[in-house]
Amino acid sequence: MTLCRLQTLLRLPVHRRQALAVKLLKRTLIQPSFNYKYIRDNADELLENAKQRNVHDAQPHRVGILYDEFRDITSQINERRSELNVLSKQLAQQAKDKGLQVNAEEHRAMMSDLRSQAKSCKTLVQELERKVSGVEAQLMHEAAKIPNLTHPDTPVGGELNARTVRIEGLLHTVDRIPNNPSDLSHLSSVEFRDHYDLVRDLDIVDMQAGAQVAGSRFHYWKGAGALLELALVQYAMTRASAAGFIPHITPDVARSSIVDACGFRPRSSAEELELDNALSGDLKAKANNQPSGEASQIYRAIPVAEESRNDDNNDSDPLCLVATAEIPLVAMKQKQILDGSTLPYAVAGLSHCFRAEAGARGRDTRGIYRLHQFTKVELVSLALPEQSQTELERLVGFQTALYRDLGLTFRILQMPTHELGASAFQKFDIEAWMPGRRAWGEISSASNCTDYQARRLGIRARVAGGDGGPPVFVHTLNATAIAVPRLAVALLESFQRPGGEVVVPQVLRPWMMGMDVLRRPASS
Known part of the structure; x- marks a missing residue:
């Protein structure tokens, strides 16, 4: 439901406006x-x-x-x-x-x-x-506006209140490039370089072409960079499949109602306000209230042929570009009653992800650290309520093994209340040390959403050997396996050598066509 569509509602008489708003809401809300x-x-x-x-x-x-x-x-x-x-x-x-x-x-x-x-x-x-x-x-x-409950151990407050669970690796303790990648005690006189300088010298990313074709913060991987993305995807999918996650390649779009049910915001603050006013039939609300809250990060996709239509069937549940494969992976089980004996049901999904990243500025927008489009492998698990906390631990354990074998320095954080979004009951972030940026940077997260998404999508399970009672709502969990650009930043900055080359981690080499080191092209 677009802002234009909602503004049309406000020009109708109150009784018609409310009736049409009800009709549109019920059509767009599972x-x-x-x-x-x-x-x-x-x-x-x-x-x-x-x-x-x-x-x-x-x-x-x-x-x-x-x-x-x-x-x-x-x-x-x-x-x-x-x-x-x-x-x-x-x-x-x-x-x-x-x-x-x-x-x-x-x-x-x-x-x-x-x-x-x-x-x-x-x-x-x-x-x-x-x-x-x-x-x-x-x-x-x-x-639907009420967020999930919160795990009692969750720190209260903003990002600075995140609790460090543990740190693995020692790269954050040095400020210059080691002469030997495996020995941090012998350092060169060369300081770590930012990933943006590295990718330009290695000629593996083309930001200028991305900006010309699609706008700022879009990019092309090229040459060894394209191979690096494919290697990271293969690495994550191979490991996930071996761990029992069923591999999927998901749609890159989902209906607005699906996005909403998963806890993301497919409408802007202004649209939310217009919808509130239309439903309440309050003529004065539009003048008295102002849009509030964070800007939506969702892109909406409307067919050109339907943009100018203004009938009741137009734009009722528009498609959105997904911000994460979590959305289509969870939603593919909507309105189903699962066999409880088959849970946890674990899947790994590959998709492109699209985020408006409204409000982002400064150094985070330099290079490929914060993009509007990127490739990601996401893990999703559907579990019985009594299984979900154990399943969250399994997801975090899988992530840490994945990054440990890449050789990264990283830390696990228990995220505070302001960082949980609408759906998460408990959330852990993993941040890698990015020595060129001289900062920790988020590379993944893992969340237990309990029954928040399942209640909105109608995903239940019948418990085997139960008392014959009604099916229970499952708990949904999600975790990032590989978010390619962020992980690439950490790898490029961590494994750079004093001469400007970048060593390819051993676990990625099977998919790098024989490359064990990324070097400047011969023509440079």
Whole structure:
């Protein structure tokens, strides 16, 4: 739903605007299974949790009010339907007894009165159904804003409050390039160079062509650089497959409703505000409220042929470019009941990832450290609730083995509340030491999203040998195996030699066509 589409809504009369907003929202929101009673009964705790996670638009108390209103209207509808059912039976009986009536005029009057009552009752039911539809849409919309619960061990606050779990490697202790890659005690007189200078000298990345063709922060891998990307992908996929992850190559697009259900933001802050106002029917809200919150990092993809259309079917659930393969990997099991005995179900997905990276500036935008498009191998696991914490440990263990065998210096961080996003219950980041940047840089993360995504996507499991109760919502977990540009930065800066060459890690050489060292082209 685009901003243009929502602004069109605001020009309609209030009743039509709200009805159309409800229609569009229900069309673009997968029917979630929120526990409204839990939200209502624990509104204070959920509001405090949202504040600690730096989420400002969550209103659990409003959800509680809407839930009670929804239940009250639903009860009225059921009462009126029961009344209508009684009237229908009376009408049928009167019609059946028509020939037995002594006074025909009295019978006609009775039938007329019953029909009038039935008509009034039916009209009231229709009005209540329209009303409850609007309340239900607001209820779902507001409940969807509430972030996941938070693991009790999670540090509170922003990025600076991240807790270091451990550090592996010693490269962060030296400021000059070792003469011997395996011996940090003998250093040259040459300081580490930034990856941007290295890739230009090695002629393995073309940022200028990327900018000319697609805009700033797009790039071409070329020559040995292209082989390096393919080697990293092969390395990650081979290791993941050996560890039991089923390899996938995913779509690079997903419907807006899918992106939303996975905890990403397919709408801008302005669009969220317009939708809030349209659903509430508040004429004054547009003037009194301002967009707030972080800018969406999602790209929307709309076919050219549909851009100018302005009918109810246009742009109802537009495609978005995926920010991570986590989105299509989790969503491919939507609306399914899985066999609990087959869980955890672990997959590895290769995709291109697209991120607007709005607001990024400074040194992070230099070179390939922060791009709008990149290649990534993502790990996703669906687990039973009692399995998910163990599965998170397995994912982090897989990541650390992957980076240890590459020879990187890295640290594992337990991320604080502000860094969890909407979906994560607990999150660990892994940062590699990038000696040319003289800083740690994030290369991967791993998160346990518990049932946040599963409730929104309808992914459940039937527990084998259970008590015959209803299926349970699975827990979804995700972890980065390889995000190519970030890992390439760490490798290039870590394994550079005093003469400007870069040593290729041993584990990548099977896919580098015989290259064990990246060198300047002969023509340079």
